[in-house]
Amino acid sequence: MDSVVQLQRQLVDYRAQLFNEGFLDEQFNQLQQLQDESNPDFVVEVVTLFFEDSERLLDELAKALEQQSVDYRKIDAHVHQLKGSSSSIGAQRVQKVCIGFRNFCEERNIEGCQKCLQQVKHEYSLVKTKLETLFKLEQKILAAGGSIPLPM
């Protein structure tokens, strides 16, 4: 069993890795700073909303791109929403793909859009896994009686 100190170090290192690899950006730190004793689950709550919202949007996007007559405005609207929510929680790589996605929408480039959908699904799935890992690590620390180190 890892000690609290070891777990805390693992968390700090893992978090740093996520930042270095561009999965998360400064906005994620903003979320952490909004969490306190009276709102101890704020980050998990917002991120969970992000997961639910994103999954809905990705479904809608897949459906929209399968249509005989593609509605690029609708697709752009969905991507805009996904870009916004990923930006709000600091999911930088997801946000970046959305920017390219919107460009393809403007060009009415179906192949470009389809490629971006695959890319955004991939990035979303990666960041989801990583955030879930991060949260599990936090739970382990709390269960061991430790506190979650604040971002530097």
Place this chain on the structure above:
Amino acid sequence: MDGGGGSRENVTAGGGYTEELHVLAVDDSLVDRKLVERLLKNSSCKVTTAENGLRALEFLGLGDEKRTSLEDNVSKVNLIITDYCMPGMTGYELLKKIKESSILKEIPVVIMSSENIPTRINKCLEEGAQMFMLKPLKQSDVVKLRCNLMNCRS
């Protein structure tokens, strides 16, 4: 949404009183609503959220159904902060409706957007928006917002 206390005053450590701001936050994004609510509550604001312009106007008493409690809601709201890009009524359209209303036009309206488009910003400021804020919102933005409001209130 929790209603908070009925009192509008907070006692500060030095024994002075600060007024509690009641903010109406309008955004179609659930994630952003939760974020703006937390940011504002952390700054001692009372927050009501609405998911679109129509709901916001209803809360403010300008909906199709005129409610008898209209004066209650209106006198309590000190600030309206709204997203620009919303399906149906945009934040700009909501701003216009508020500024066209004799009962609501004095309430400061802040527009938020993820896109930094000068023509959009100018359009909103010209229509009477108090401030324009770029998303994603951070704590420092809320600090700026309070300062901006304080300067205009005295």
